[in-house]
Amino acid sequence: MKEAFNVGLELAPDDPELMAGKPFRARNAWPNLPNFRETLLAYYAACAALGARLHRAFAQDLGLRPDFFADKFDRPMATLRFLHYPAPPQDSGPRIGAGAHTDYGNLTLLATDDVGGLEVRTRAGQWIAAPVVPGAFVVNIGDCLMRWTNDVYVSTPHRVVNRSAKERYSIAFFYDPNPDAMVETIPACVPQGECTRYPPILAADYLKQRLDASKPAGADRPNVPRLRSS
Numbered sequence: 145m146k147e148a149f150n151v152g153l154e155l156a157p158d159d160p161e162l163m164a165g166k167p168f169r170a171r172n173a174w175p176n177l178p179n180f181r182e183t184l185l186a187y188y189a190a191c192a193a194l195g196a197r198l199h200r201a202f203a204q205d206l207g208l209r210p211d212f213f214a215d216k217f218d219r220p221m222a223t224l225r226f227l228h229y230p231a232p233p234q235d236s237g238p239r240i241g242a243g244a245h246t247d248y249g250n251l252t253l254l255a256t257d258d259v260g261g262l263e264v265r266t267r268a269g270q271w272i273a274a275p276v277v278p279g280a281f282v283v284n285i286g287d288c289l290m291r292w293t294n295d296v297y298v299s300t301p302h303r304v305v306n307r308s309a310k311e312r313y314s315i316a317f318f319y320d321p322n323p324d325a326m327v328e329t330i331p332a333c334v335p336q337g338e339c340t341r342y343p344p345i346l347a348a349d350y351l352k353q354r355l356d357a358s359k360p361a362g363a364d365r366p367n368v369p370r371l372r373s374s
Contacts, residue, residue, distance in 0.1 A: 195319035221320035241304035249320035323348035
């Protein structure tokens with residue numbers, strides 16, 4: 145039970161990938177509100193810069209050159225999503241705002257209000273509440289980075305359960321690679337004598353697979369690049 149406004153990579157009308165009809169390339173739809181577009185694009189750029197910085201840390205942790213991910217995220221399929229979870233009806237009990245899932249991309253930066261409701265599943269299968277830390281992001285590893293690292297980094301199962309009587313707001317930034325980035329196992333992540341767990345795949349193809357799998361059987365599946373389940 146939620147609603148969202150999504151912002152993708154801002155493209156000019158004559159952008160070559162847009163003109164060519166490349167997957168996951170579309171114009172943003174902006175409402176006529178003072179400073180709305182400028183504010184959201186500034187936030188988008190700041191989150192993208194933070195995502196790039198975190199990937200430098202990932203690369204160094206994995207024994208790679210610090211800029212290993214740089215050319216794979218210079219035109220990312222990143223989505224900024226503003227989320228509103230309505231207050232549950234009176235006496236209805238907790239309401240599921242988002243069912244249990246993992247995020248599809250490499251990394252999610254999540255800013256939340258003080259209502260709470262985000263829950264994370266531990267490796268032991270227990271659901272625990274993510275603490276609300278003022279001024280801090282919740283950072284989730286996503287499935288694509290898990291794939292890249294051969295499960296060295298593991299994506300975070302989570303859900304949203306509004307147990308309060310208040311409406312809830314959050315802002316998620318999904319940091320996905322460029323559409324044409326090849327997601328293939330990093331050799332250093334394969335222990336000696338073991339095989340890679342995932343075949344190579346283009347990032348756009350992987351995201352399309354995940355989006356298609358999230359839709360009901362037989363449903364129309366138009367190319368809607370900003371849809372997310374998380």
